[in-house]
Amino acid sequence: DSTTNAETISSTTTEDTISSTAAAAEAFLATLSDEQREPVLYDFDDETKTTSWSNFPVTFVQRAGLNLPELTDEQKTAALEVLQALLSDEAYDTVSGIMGGDEYLHENSSTTEQSLGQYCIAFFGDPSDTSAFEVQFSGHHLGINATLDGATDAITFAPSHLGVQPAVYTDAFAFFDSLTVEQQATLTSGDVNMCAPGDTCDFTTGDGLTGADLTDEQKQLLLDLIANWSGMADEQTTADSRAKIKATLDDTVIAWSGETTYDMSTGGGISFSISGPDVYVAFQAQQGSAGADVEGVSTTGWGHVHTIYRDPTNDHANSVTQQAASGMGAPAGAPADGAAPGSTPSN
Structure with missing residues (x-):
């Protein structure tokens, strides 16, 4: 509301x-x-x-x-x-x-x-x-x-964090379902990574499906997915961001872990990362409710989501260099009762 x-x-x-x-x-x-x-x-x-x-x-x-x-x-x-x-x-x-x-x-x-x-x-x-x-x-x-x-x-x-619990999400599966069986196999064999707040990051891409492996239609679906983070403002800003990311999409690597069918009644949700020269997105379905159980409402796996959006070339518009956090701000580790799980996704 x-x-x-x-x-x-x-x-x-x-x-x-x-x-x-x-x-x-x-x-x-x-x-x-x-x-x-x-x-x-x-x-x-x-x-x-x-x-x-x-x-x-x-x-x-x-x-x-x-x-x-x-x-x-x-x-x-x-x-x-x-x-x-x-x-x-x-x-x-x-x-x-x-x-x-x-x-x-x-x-x-x-x-x-x-x-x-x-x-x-x-x-x-x-x-x-x-x-x-x-x-x-x-x-x-x-x-x-x-x-x-x-x-x-x-x-x-960039950088930003969007998360929610409980959550419902479908855009990622519009992209996943557009892939061939062979493409899905490459995608799910890749390296999902998390570049969390407080992490200076080297933005390594790892293995996975690349933009160069996609058809034009699949590339548009991937850009639509990324726009959930990069396209949060007006039409012109969104179009400019999309054009910048599209220009290096062939060198962008997508990796996926977890369920391959969207069915929130079973399984433990998904994690994926999109790592490219001009875009970084990480999506993690947290494995646990973080102590926030609601009777009759799914808040584990599928329903507790953390996401990160960053730009390897332009975090904070290059006005400052990301500082490494300490203590609870660190990108990994289990916080105290009632907090979100650590930021490193399960592969």
Whole structure:
């Protein structure tokens, strides 16, 4: 369900998105006191942006900015309007669904995690339609890092984390089902990898099915799948991102682990990775409910999903270098009760 009733009007050009997002950010900042503004605004090249997004709960990895539950209703609405200006209608619905899923778990599950439903908003650089700034919106199952640059008329969402529990997903199988038996065998024999938040990554591709192995129709389905992460803004930004990724798609490697038939009533879900010169996507169906069991609702395997989107050439628009995390922010290992499992997928 939508988390705000404010009317959404999607932009169609990158310039419009940058302008409307900057205006919404300024409107949000205007609702804050001087004391509240201080933790929201960072220098554009502050390395905090690389360590304050995570797929771990807010109580384990500190996020930058102000936490929405600490805001007034007016301020919360203004914060969410920044997301509405930034995202397409479809992407905003996805984000709202992720937030709604966390609220559902908090109210209905056996989880001991107290930070479900907490989301922090921060800006790196002054919001402007003439220079670069980054919007960071982060919680347990959501870590958006969107860099908007009015000087170059460009937007990137790399790196970002989208997750949800409980979850339903079908786009991956539209691509999988388009493959021949031989292609599927190559795909499932490949090396699924996870380049998680807090991991500097060498973006090794490993073995698997390559874009060069695909037909034109299969390539379009793969690009459609990637667009769930790379195409979260307006039509022009999405088209530009798609063209960049398509140009090196032949050198992109896709690997798959887990079920090969979409049937949420059985099995343990799937994991896949897409590793190329200009795109990295990792999708993991977590093997466990993370202590968030709901009677009659599937939240294990199929239903508990973490995903990562990164760009080997352009994370954070090259404004900073990703810093390695420590402790709970590390990319592997089992966190405490109530948190998500470690970030390394089972092959």
